[in-house]
Amino acid sequence: MTTVSQAPAATTAPPRFEGLRRFSRQFAASPTAMAGLVILLAITVLALVAPLFIPQTALEVVNATGRSLAPPSAHFPLGTDQAGRSVLTLLIWGTRPSLAIGVIATGFTMIIGTAIGLIAGHYPGATGRLLMMVTDWFIALPGLPLAIALAAVLGQGDSSITIAIAVTSWPGTARLIRAQTLAVEARPYIERAKALGARDTQLVIRQVLPNVAPFVLVSATLTVAGAILSETTLTFLGLGNPTDVSWGSMINQAFNQGAVSDGAWWYLLPPGIAIVIVVMGFMLVGRAVENILNPRLTSPS
């Protein structure tokens, strides 16, 4: 009997993280998924190291060195804004608030949404129905008007945008997690665990959560994508921190200060393209994970 603990070494049985390994293999096999992952890694690194080579002072209007709305040149690879600052510098710096708000808002969304989804799915009786009623009320509220109302009342700033995004996006996650929890709870292995005598907490933690976790991951990736879009939209509408530089505020200033009529494409295009690239990075990764979890979507029959 003592051989039991050494047994795995002697057998051909697959290692413990076989599932994860298979997942990584499938993920790596998808070019779009890898492209998304590379984008996300690059942008994250850029956002983290930006303060190392861009001094805060370079962002202040009073320290601007260029002409107003100058087209790209050797010194200013992406031209300048209306105040004469380098668009490239602004663009790199703008990564930070967009990513930070997107990720933090998603964190809140996941915590609230997963908790409510799991509870509502595990107790489908009165508790679950009540929680889902509340969730449905929030789903009935249109996202942007609610976020605008919240941000307007809470005042301009990053925290109110974060709260506004979290409040509008948790119901979707809660619904998804509840649906998955219900699906898992209907599986016979849950009944088997119950018949073995498992308590509610043991059931949820040992049986349900491991099977729902991948969907939390998918939901998180897609939520970050949505949150970044919401963040830029709210900032564009003027609800962001007025002193901060972000992609949304860059487009806002370009739009309001004549870049449109001057045809200053170098000021208008880069922040928009940056948003598209980052959002797509999250989208591609999220969809790839979803496809691996749910192979029906990919396999052509």
Next chain:
Amino acid sequence: MTTQPNGTGRPDNTLQPGALQPYVPRPAESGDADGTPLLEVRDLAVTYRSGADDVRAVRGVNFTLRAGQTLGVAGESGCGKTTVALSLLRLLPVSARLSGQILFRGEDVIGLGWQKLRAVRWAQASVVFQGAMSALNPVQTIGDQIREPILLHEQVTRREADLRTAELLDSVGVAARRQASYPHELSGGQRQRVMIAMALACRPDLIIADEPTTALDVIVQAQILSLLTGLVADRGISMLVISHDLSVLGETCDRLAIMYGGRLVELGPSRQVLAEPEHPYTAILSRAFPRLGDPTSRLAPAGLAGEPPDLRGEMPGCPFAPRCPEVMPECRTHDIELWPAGPQRESACIKVLGDDAGQRPAETRAGESGAAQGVGTPLGLSRPRAEMSAAEGAEASSGLVPPQGGSSAEPPVLEARALRVVFPGRRGRRPARAVDNVNLAIGRGEIVALIGESGCGKSTLARALVGLVEPADGEVRYEGAALGYSGPALRSHRRHVQLVLQDPAAALNPRQTVFDAVAEGPRVHGLRAGLNERVYTALTRAGLRPPEQFMSRYPHELSGGQQQRVVIAGALALDPSVLVADEPVSSLDASVRGEILKLILSLRNEYSVASLIVSHDLGVAWNIADSVAVMYLGRIVEAGPVAEVLLRPRHPYTQALLSVLPDAHTGEPAPVLAGEPPDPTAIPSGCRFHPRCPRLAALPPGDARAELCRSAPVPVLPAMPAVRSAAAVTADAAAGSIAACHLELPHPLLTGPGQPSSQGAS
């Protein structure tokens, strides 16, 4: 129909095993007696492209079907039988590559252009798919769906199509007014009838029936089969029936083809193939569906060890060689094909080639248990190895005495007393009385089979016994003590009484290794000391040897049989006294079924673990149970020792269940029951079986007892005293059975409701 004198008829029902009367010459011999056959399949091979490895699902299949004939194709899941069926109309997914020839009226379907192929589809050959719920479009009325092929293939007006649809529905026993119904408004049996009506819509020459009755209840299954064969015979339509169930095919088909690993391994007239299999695999398959009353299969389920073949890549030699109980060295090298094995018979076994047929196998597989040697023996009686099997069967039986055979005075280990389970009605539905006053007792080391149709409450009763469903009334007793429904009481109950579920693939968490799945129970109950030993022992006892090889695997890496062993090991890890198994083998292949039943039997014999086996299959009861209880609409209608109930059924419902079995040995012929499985939300008054009861229907008009059946409730059966398994083999007849029927003679046990007498068992 055809010029063939016997071609239209079904095989002679009086054909005795061994009497090899030719009734249809083989194509090779008959050649041009009546022109080209309706369907001729030559060297059909189908390969599915999937990733790196191609799956060669069908590997060279040849057969011929003449007009008016029916051919059955049998085999286990993954053998390629459905692929063969779908390839006939080229209905396979695009990843499939076909080669060979499929000659339909002499024209090769494989080479046909799309336009011509569409004209063949349904107009000349139609399909009855399995699972009519999903094979019918849920958002179209059934009338529209039946009319669709008529309007598509024939120049008829809408009015004519309407008329024909009504006629078709009428011919399958569905009221024509139901044309406007949607599939979800029909019962399962009715939907399958609609499928049949649809298949007949364009008066085809061939009907391909792919598992036409799988997933239906036994009685409905019998109704559908007789309907289908009757309609097909009347109209002279040829039929190809695909099934995993040999008994279905034996009843339906003139000829039978057995498939294994993408090839036909045996082909011949149905009765002969079943009675005297030439191929060892056929023998095993036919033994897996036991004949009630056959002493060799009583308490000796037949199975087949080993795993099904891997269909990727080449398979040199005989695909069955790795599992064959009679394998010879040449089997692994010789290429195997169908060889003539007597008149009209063909078999893909090397034995039929030479004189070595009677020779003893050169190499015998060492099975895990002694019974494995007997698995290859056929039911037939004319061969030497049959005697060997009978001898072994007797030997096995004599070893079945449980270690501690308790006296009948000992209290049952698990008991239901006057148990009722009611589910509240929802959305305007009345409450469902799923279990309605049931007494049932399971003695120490006893195996009890609980038999009934879907919806009869048998699964609910099983869950109530485990404590997963709280009864509305009555009690569950473990070792004489009533079960309380507090958390701690339930947890301690669940250490002793374990549940084994139907579908092992679903009953295992896909993210848990075998070790974690088996250790789940001990962990839940805080038994962390010696966990490794516990799991090791449980896996060993469940027949997963050596256990180290399985511990770190995931469920999807195991075969169905291995998965079910893991589930059972998970139950054994808590050293239970009772296993409650809900259809433990119904999702498993025929050959694996026997292996799992053997395991349950050996757990009783070696460790005195009692079992309640919930099943729709009377063969399971015959295979392993000591006593049997038949349930109908929330009540137990008949209970007693297996041999007594199955061989001398007293309740008309039991008789009806038995009458639909192919080899029924019932005393009086009972007609197939009409109607559908009953509804627990609307239980009739009086005897709850009376609306379907053939015995009541046969009463002369004015018989006073009819009123009794319609209005007087039948006394509730008391729990049968435990049947001692030693007696179960030898002296079944001594112990009587009890039946809840007004028209049965009063039984000593039924002197007063709820007053069990002690005379019954002795």
Next chain:
Amino acid sequence: MSNLAQLTSEGLLPLESPPDGGGSGGQDFLHYLLRKLAAAVISFVMLLVIGFIIFSLMPSDPVAALTRGRPTSAKQLAFLTRQLGLNQPIWERFAHFVGHTLTGNFGYSWQFDTPVSTLILQRLWPTILLMGSSTIVSIVVGMWLGIRSGWRPGRLLDRVSTGSSITLWSVPTFWLGIILLVLFSVGFGPIPALFPAGGMSTPGTVGGLTPDHILDVLRHLVLPCITLVLVVFAQYQLIMRSSMLDEMGNPYLLTARAKGLRDSEVRRKHAVPNALLPSVTIIFLQVGGIISGAITVETVYSWPGLGYLTFQALKIPDLPLLEGTFIIFSASVIVFNLLADLAYRYLDPRVRRA
């Protein structure tokens, strides 16, 4: 006790429903309608509560929030305090709030000095015109592409249309609007200024139902509509594609093929009607997303609708006006949810005749 199986009578009954003559559809429908109406009413009450919390309770000093950073006269301050009724108890304020909302009295807009209801009524039709036209185009384009993509996944059409859907989903609406504005309205490089830059009609022209005016409005509509379509159709395409994929493996399609139907007939007669069921509901629920798009598109193109009004209110911020638009937007989402339920019931016989 809580770990007793949550079995219902449905879990126990045989899967097929007992045969009956189809049931009494009329009364069932009334029940269903009443249930859904009740749910909508409860949603609306909750909306009022949330609106009250946001606009009356959350601003710690609503007057300061209203006038933040702007010079405000004492008269204005007094007006605001009185209008907000800050000295009254909370229930009374809620009762006032509900009463006013239900009678359409959202108070006076602070910046326009006009009743909010009047402003909303003025701006309603342009928004309906923009949202309606773009939704119809989006549904037609998105569903068509989604059906084709889901029917033959992995083919060129699928890859192109799904790829562009994902890309367009990732594009911020307002930025896309600005780019189209630069390209086709301001004119860029060789592209002439094809369409007007903003508004709903050329300033100074006469309104009314004259052909000239209608043509003028249509010319103004083109760019905002295209912007909204580009963003919104992507969602419909992805939803419809996924619904089609869900139906692909279903055996009833095999039955349809076996009957000898052409591939296109199998798709049209069997796959699409089934795939539409889940899609229709989701599509109705997308109206919240369209509203969000409309706010930014109207802002970029100065389209005189409710979205632009919201943006104008936001800049001040003009809380009564924001509150009015918020209530209107949210109420319309509730109405569309109700319509989704009714449409689903109409389309799915399993629900219709349950």
